[in-house]
Amino acid sequence: xxxxxxxxRTKDIVLDLPDWVxxxxxxxxxxxxxxxxxYQAERSYSIASAPEDGHLVLTVERLDxxxxxxxxxxxxxxxxxxxxxxxIGGYFVWExxxxxxLLLIAGGSGIVPLRAMLRxxxxxxxxxxxxxxxxxxxxxxxxYRDELLDGAYAGVDIRVALTRExxxxxxxxxxxxxxxxxxxxxxPPSERPLxxxxxxxxxxxxxxxxLVENGQEPGRIRTERxxxxxx
Amino acid sequence: xxALDGNAIAGVLFEHFGEEMTMTRGRCAHCHTASRIxxxxxxxxxxxxxxxxxxCGKVVMVIVQIRGxxxxxxxxxxxxxxx
Numbered sequence: 001x002x003x004x005x006x007x008x009r010t011k012d013i014v015l016d017l018p019d020w021v022x023x024x025x026x027x028x029x030x031x032x033x034x035x036x037x038x039y040q041a042e043r044s045y046s047i048a049s050a051p052e053d054g055h056l057v058l059t060v061e062r063l064d065x066x067x068x069x070x071x072x073x074x075x076x077x078x079x080x081x082x083x084x085x086x087x088i089g090g091y092f093v094w095e096x097x098x099x100x101x102l103l104l105i106a107g108g109s110g111i112v113p114l115r116a117m118l119r120x121x122x123x124x125x126x127x128x129x130x131x132x133x134x135x136x137x138x139x140x141x142x143x144y145r146d147e148l149l150d151g152a153y154a155g156v157d158i159r160v161a162l163t164r165e166x167x168x169x170x171x172x173x174x175x176x177x178x179x180x181x182x183x184x185x186x187x188p189p190s191e192r193p194l195x196x197x198x199x200x201x202x203x204x205x206x207x208x209x210x211l212v213e214n215g216q217e218p219g220r221i222r223t224e225r226x227x228x229x230x231x
Numbered sequence: 232x233x234a235l236d237g238n239a240i241a242g243v244l245f246e247h248f249g250e251e252m253t254m255t256r257g258r259c260a261h262c263h264t265a266s267r268i269x270x271x272x273x274x275x276x277x278x279x280x281x282x283x284x285x286x287c288g289k290v291v292m293v294i295v296q297i298r299g300x301x302x303x304x305x306x307x308x309x310x311x312x313x314x
Contacts, residue, residue, distance in 0.1 A: 030242040040299075044239060088241045091253035091269025201233035222269070225235045 001078050006059055006143050010109065011073045012048065015056045015082070023047055025120035026093040026113045026196070026224075029058065029086030033068055043068040046112040046198075046224075047087065050119030059143060061109040092196065092224040094120070100128035100194050101187045105177070105207050107135045107199025110226060111143050114198060118153050131157040133185060135177050135203070137164040159185060177203075182210045189215035194222075201225040234272040240280050243294060243301050244268065260307040262287035282308075 002014040025047075032042040043066075049057035062073035076082075094102065094117040102121075104114040111134055121130055130153075136142040139162065142149075148158055161173035161181070173181065187193035195216060197207045204225045212218050237253050244252040253269035264286040271282040271291065279295030291308040294301050 028238065028241075042242075044242065085242055085246070088245055088251070089238050089253050089269070090251040091241075091267055092236075092238055201235070223236055224238050225233070227233050227235055227275075 001076075001080065001082075003076065003078060007141055007145075009073070009141070010059055010061045010143055013058045013060060013072065013076065013082075015058070015084075017056050020056055021087070023051055023056070023087035024090070024093045024095060025050055025116040027087040027089045027116075028113070029056075029084045030088060031058075031068060031072070032083040032085065033071060034083070041067040044088070045072075046116070048112045048115050050116055050123050052123035053119060059109070059112045059115075061143075092198070092222050094194075094196060096120070096124050096126050096128065098194060100130065101191055102128055102130040103185075103187055103193050103195040103211075104130065104132045105182075105195065105197040105199075106133070107177075107203035107207075108137070108141070108226075109143060110197075110199030110203070110224070112198075113224060114196060115144055115147075117196065118156060121156070122153055129157075129187075130155070131159070131185060131187070133159050133161065133177055133181075135161045135163055135199070138162055139167060139170075177207065179210045179213070182207065183214050186211055186214050186216060189217070192217065192220060194220050196222050196224075198224040199226060201227055234274055234283075237267070237269040237271040237273055237282065239273045239275060240271075240282065240292075240294060241269070243280075247301060247303060256311040257291065257308040258311060259284040259287060259289065259291050260309065261289040261291075265311060 004012040006012050028044045028046045034040050045058045048059040060072045063069045106114050161177050163176050166174050197204045204223050241253045255268050256265045258265045270285050274281045282292035284291050293304040
C-alpha cells in the first residue's frame, strides 16, 4: 500500500492486490473498519484507477464528522491491512462499448469515479467525444489538479469551475455551474449524449434537472449521489 | 434528508443475491413503474436503509441489520430479470 496526498483533505490509497478480479470504470468498493472492541463501520469509496492500471487506487476525502474517512486519510499507514468488498456497482459504469458523446459532471470529490472513466477512455484509445465539467471550491481543493489542467487527457474538453476563490489569471469558470453554463456546454440532445453526474446530492439533482430541461434523455443520465457533503 | 442512489446499497445486495444488482430492474408495487435498482432513492440514516421509488417516492425496499446480518423487506418491489 502506498499513500499519496492529493489535496489537503484527500489522499490516494494505492493498493497492490494480486488476486484482484478486475473492475469496471465507475465502480466502488466498500471499506470496512473494525475497532478493537468489535465495532464496525463500513463506507463506499469510488475506484479512481482504470481497469487497465496496474494498481487499485481509492481517492478518499476526509469528512470531519466522518467515521471512516478521517482514519483513512490521517491514520492509515503503508503496510496496514484494509478489509475491502468489491468491486461493486454496474449502473454508474462507463465502458467504451456504451459510446457517447460523454458528458461527465463532477462536484468536488465526485470526480473520483469519473477519473476512472477518463483513464479507461485514455487507456483504450477511445474516439468517443468527452467533455468534463468539474466544480471545485478553489484550485487547492481541485483533486487531480495536475492531470486535469496540464493536458493529461488529450482530446477531452475539460472545463473547471472554481466556486469560492480563483487566481487573478484564472481562465476557467468563476462561480458555480448553473443552468446557463450547462445549456451552453451540454452536447446537443440530437447527438444522444450519455451523462454521468457525481457529487453532493443537491448538486447532482440540479445538474440532472437542467440537463433534462435542455432536452437530454432522462434514461441517458446516470447519477451517483454522495449525500450532503462536498463542495 | 439527502437521498443517495441505489449504488449505496449495491454492496449489501451483492452479498445477499450473489450478483451485481444495480442494473436489475424492479417494479414498484405502488405505481408499477420499473426502475433500475441503481436509480432508487436511498436513505441511509434511518436504523437501516430505506429505498424509495424514484417515480412515486413510496418505499419499495427496507434493509436492516439484525445482529450484524442484513434482513430485507422486498414486499413492495418485484425484481425483474437483469438486463
